[in-house]
Amino acid sequence: MADRKQILAINPGSTSTKIALYEGENEIFEKSIPHTTQELAAFENVTAQFEYRRDLILEELAHERVEFSSLGIVVGRGGLIRPVASGVYEVNESLMKDLWGALMGEHASNLGGLLAHDIAGRAGVKAIIADPVVVDELDSVARLSGHPLFKRTSIFHALNQKSVARRYAHSLGKEYEELNLIVAHMGGGVSVGAHHKGRVIDVNNALGGEGPFSAVRAGTVPGLQLAELCFSGKYTRNDIVQMLIGKGGLVAHTGSNDAREARARAAAGDHYAQLVIEALGYNVGKSIGAMAAVLGGKVDGVLLTGGMAHSTQICGYIRRMVEFIAPVTIYPGENEMRALAHNGRLMLAGKLVPKVY
Numbered sequence: 001m002a003d004r005k006q007i008l009a010i011n012p013g014s015t016s017t018k019i020a021l022y023e024g025e026n027e028i029f030e031k032s033i034p035h036t037t038q039e040l041a042a043f044e045n046v047t048a049q050f051e052y053r054r055d056l057i058l059e060e061l062a063h064e065r066v067e068f069s070s071l072g073i074v075v076g077r078g079g080l081i082r083p084v085a086s087g088v089y090e091v092n093e094s095l096m097k098d099l100w101g102a103l104m105g106e107h108a109s110n111l112g113g114l115l116a117h118d119i120a121g122r123a124g125v126k127a128i129i130a131d132p133v134v135v136d137e138l139d140s141v142a143r144l145s146g147h148p149l150f151k152r153t154s155i156f157h158a159l160n161q162k163s164v165a166r167r168y169a170h171s172l173g174k175e176y177e178e179l180n181l182i183v184a185h186m187g188g189g190v191s192v193g194a195h196h197k198g199r200v201i202d203v204n205n206a207l208g209g210e211g212p213f214s215a216v217r218a219g220t221v222p223g224l225q226l227a228e229l230c231f232s233g234k235y236t237r238n239d240i241v242q243m244l245i246g247k248g249g250l251v252a253h254t255g256s257n258d259a260r261e262a263r264a265r266a267a268a269g270d271h272y273a274q275l276v277i278e279a280l281g282y283n284v285g286k287s288i289g290a291m292a293a294v295l296g297g298k299v300d301g302v303l304l305t306g307g308m309a310h311s312t313q314i315c316g317y318i319r320r321m322v323e324f325i326a327p328v329t330i331y332p333g334e335n336e337m338r339a340l341a342h343n344g345r346l347m348l349a350g351k352l353v354p355k356v357y
Contacts, residue, residue: 004072007344008119009337010057011077012111014188015040017053019060022341030337031060046106047099047114054115061119068123075344076116077336078132080104081357083154086135086162086200088343090354091117091127098357107207109133128354130343131159133207137199142294152210156191156203157306163339164305164331165195172300179300182291182326184284184318186308187334188257190214192284194291202294204287209244212283215257215308218248219283250276259308281314285321292325299326306334 011018020030033056043049081098091113099110113129120127135158143152161183169176177198184192191206204211213219251257253276266274292299302322304315309332319328346352
C-alpha cells in the first residue's frame with residue numbers, strides 16, 4: 001500500500017458530477033461530467049441515478065488511465081444524513097442505509113458517499129465523506145424559532161465554509177480554532193455562518209428557505225404573505241416549494257439563474273436588474289451583520305466565497321456594508337474538490353481519525 005498515494009474526490013451535483021485526482025497537494029486532473037435535464041428525467045429519484053453516474057465516472061477514469069492500484073483513498077461529498085459533528089466519516093453500512101433511503105431528503109450529494117464506497121471497493125481502499133451539509137454545531141439558543149412547531153436546522157455549505165476558514169487562519173499563522181470568523185458562501189444557495197473558535201454556532205438553513213436569497217432560492221420571505229399564497233387555491237404544494245427552492249431568488253426576478261447575465265443586463269441600462277443585484281448583496285451583508293452580533297462584535301475576519309464571489313460588483317457592495325466589522329477576504333469559487341482531497345490527504349498521512357456514523 002506504500003505506493004498508493006492518489007486521492008480520488010467525487011462531488012455529485014444537480015446537473016453534473018465532478019471528479020478530481022490528486023497526489024499530495026498536486027491536482028492531476030479535474031473533470032466535470034454534465035447531466036442534461038433530459039438524461040436525468042429518466043430516473044424517478046436521485047438514488048436511481050447511481051449506476052448511471054458511476055458508469056460515467058468509471059469511463060472517465062479509464063480515459064485518464066487511472067489504475068485502481070494507485071488509489072489510496074476515495075472521498076465523496078457528504079449528503080443529507082442525520083445531523084453530525086464536523087469531521088471525516090468512514091462510509092459504513094449505517095451511513096449507506098441513510099443515503100440510499102434519503103433519510104433527510106433527496107439531494108444529489110446523497111450519491112457522494114455511495115459512489116465513493118463503490119469505487120473504493122474496487123480499489124480495496126477506504127471511502128470517506130467530509131464535512132457534510134448537515135454538520136450541526138448550533139448553540140441551543142440558536143435552534144429556537146418564534147414557534148415550537150418550527151425548529152431552526154443547520155444545513156449549509158459546511159465543506160467550503162470550513163475549508164476557507166482554515167485557509168484564512170493559516171494565512172494568519174493561526175489555528176482555525178483560535179478565531180472568530182463570519183463566512184458567507186454565495187452560489188446556488190447562500191449560507192452565512194458564525195464560526196466561533198472552530199464551531200459554527202449559528203447559520204441559516206441554506207436549503208430550507210432561510211436567510212438571503214440566492215441564484216435559485218428565495219430565502220426568507222414574509223411569513224403571512226406566504227401563508228396567504230399557500231391557501232389562495234392558485235398554486236399546488238410543488239408550485240410553492242419551487243418558488244422557494246429552485247425557481248426563487250435571482251431567477252424569479254430576472255428569468256436567469258446566472259448572476260453574470262444579470263450584471264450584463266444591469267450594465268446595459270436595466271435598472272431592475274441592477275436593483276436585484278444590489279438586493280442580493282444587501283441581504284448577504286445584512287446577514288453578516290447579524291452574525292457579528294452573534295459573535296458579540298469580536299470578529300477576526302469576514303470571508304466571502306462561492307461562485308458569486310467572482311463578482312467584484314456583489315463583493316464590493318457587501319464589503320462597503322460590512323468592512324467596519326472586520327477585514328473582508330474573498331475566496332472565489334466553491335473549492336470543494338480541493339477541500340475533499342485535503343481531508344483525504346490528512347487521512348492518508350494518519351493526521352485524521354475518521355468518526356463513526
